[in-house]
Amino acid sequence: EAQVTQNPRYLITVTGKKLTVTCSQNMNHEYMSWYRQDPGLGLRQIYYSMNVEVTDKGDVPEGYKVSRKEKRNFPLILESPSPNQTSLYFCASSLSRGNSPLHFGNGTRLTVT
């Protein structure tokens, strides 16, 4: 089954404790992206990747890191989480950036206390 898998689904952590949210897709997609969803703000892009070893900032990259060492994986790293990073995070992938429809994971709800 074609899918984007994110883990964990729920995560509660404390300020400053490094964490990683994993994302994996099995569709051989070149393009992958991370979004955060906040009430009243819709989805905002954090980082995206056009292909292996190619990543770029989205609209809200501060406080986040990503890597794309393999085509299928695109982890999101919070080196020193802060409470304002409490949010619902989505990973998505598509054949290419632009007009290719995105396939989304089921989300990771992060709470930073």
Next chain:
Amino acid sequence: AQSVTQPDIHITVSEGASLELRCNYSYGATPYLFWYVQSPGQGLQLLLKYFSGDTLVQGIKGFEAEFKRSQSSFNLRKPSVHWSDAAEYFCAVVTYNTDKLIFGTGTRLQVFP
């Protein structure tokens, strides 16, 4: 800057009633247009898309959308809503010159039996 506006934050309809969700965009040329649906606890799923051609497009789950260039709109419609349609709906656009996907802030649909 390009933007997407969904003027209705929350809509409530009775089951069996018709539905129209509004979406307006600001961009000089015709962008690529999408509607996504987010069911509770799930990621976003593509409902339909418009790139060119016939301005009335059909999607999954009985939804359709009409592109109106003169109004810069891409409204989503369904003739008879089912309780399972309760979800959040996002309009999104991609502009030719940037390949950047921009989401609206979403409309939450509540369906009463």
